[in-house]
Amino acid sequence: MSDRPAAIAIEDLVFGYRPGREVLRLDTLTVAAGDRVFLHGPSGSGKTTLLGLIAGVLTPTEGRVRILGQDLATLPSSQRDGYRGTHIGYLFQLFNLIPYLSVTENIALPCRLHAKRRARIGGGLDIASEAERLAVRLELGQFLTTPVTELSVGQQQRVAAARALIGAPELIIADEPTSALDTDLRDRFLELLFECCDEAKATLLFVSHDLALGTRFHRVLSLPTLNTAGGR
Numbered sequence: 001m002s003d004r005p006a007a008i009a010i011e012d013l014v015f016g017y018r019p020g021r022e023v024l025r026l027d028t029l030t031v032a033a034g035d036r037v038f039l040h041g042p043s044g045s046g047k048t049t050l051l052g053l054i055a056g057v058l059t060p061t062e063g064r065v066r067i068l069g070q071d072l073a074t075l076p077s078s079q080r081d082g083y084r085g086t087h088i089g090y091l092f093q094l095f096n097l098i099p100y101l102s103v104t105e106n107i108a109l110p111c112r113l114h115a116k117r118r119a120r121i122g123g124g125l126d127i128a129s130e131a132e133r134l135a136v137r138l139e140l141g142q143f144l145t146t147p148v149t150e151l152s153v154g155q156q157q158r159v160a161a162a163r164a165l166i167g168a169p170e171l172i173i174a175d176e177p178t179s180a181l182d183t184d185l186r187d188r189f190l191e192l193l194f195e196c197c198d199e200a201k202a203t204l205l206f207v208s209h210d211l212a213l214g215t216r217f218h219r220v221l222s223l224p225t226l227n228t229a230g231g232r
């Protein structure tokens, strides 16, 4: 076992969007640094909610979520935003690309906003060159200056993945990023994502309701099970 702190450590978590209406209860969940974890659960089971709690966008009603040893709820909101932007690459369910920016400008964004993430770009590259390198790596080389509104869904998804990966955040969170893709594209995308995570030694938490994908990961977690009996 590595002596790095767990990428994710959750204890006695309870969350509701409104008082008295609990949508998530999780006794314990630990994801070790470098793990590749698949989170499964039916629609409405709380997968996106859990990711929001891990990213510190939502605050637990009860219990504790620590990311790389840091409890985000104890940080003032500006520091929480900085911590998230530095250490977490978030691949959103609906991509959340900035429509008026090009492919490479979207990819570069986290490093423009977070100096510590910018500082982790290796190989003496500046932000624009690193954004371009990742775009090519994710097979977007022909679209570097294309507005993202002119891309197919699969291409937009790869832009979102490159944006999550730039500046080598320790934790990559991906929320149903393959749901709109056919089987071939989905498999190719997963391969690329795994390769990039391995290169950066990043932990990957990947959410999907497509349980068939689970065999490609080190661990499969199921939210309804976690809700009743707790995880590892």
Ligand SMILES: Nc1ncnc2c1ncn2[C@@H]1O[C@H](COP(=O)(O)OP(=O)(O)OP(=O)(O)O)[C@@H](O)[C@H]1O
Residues within 6 Å of the ligand: 017, 023, 041, 042, 043, 044, 045, 046, 047, 048, 049, 050, 209
């Ligand atoms: N902003 C919100 N305000 C109030 N309730 C919400 C909000 N977002 C989600 N919920 C409720 O929380 C529960 C979990 O929703 P969540 O989006 O986490 O599910 P999910 O597992 O990601 O589903 P899907 O697979 O459809 O994306 C649902 O019952 C949903 O109605």
Ligand SMILES: [Mg+2]
Residues within 6 Å of the ligand: 047, 048, 049, 093, 175
């Ligand atoms: Mg969801």
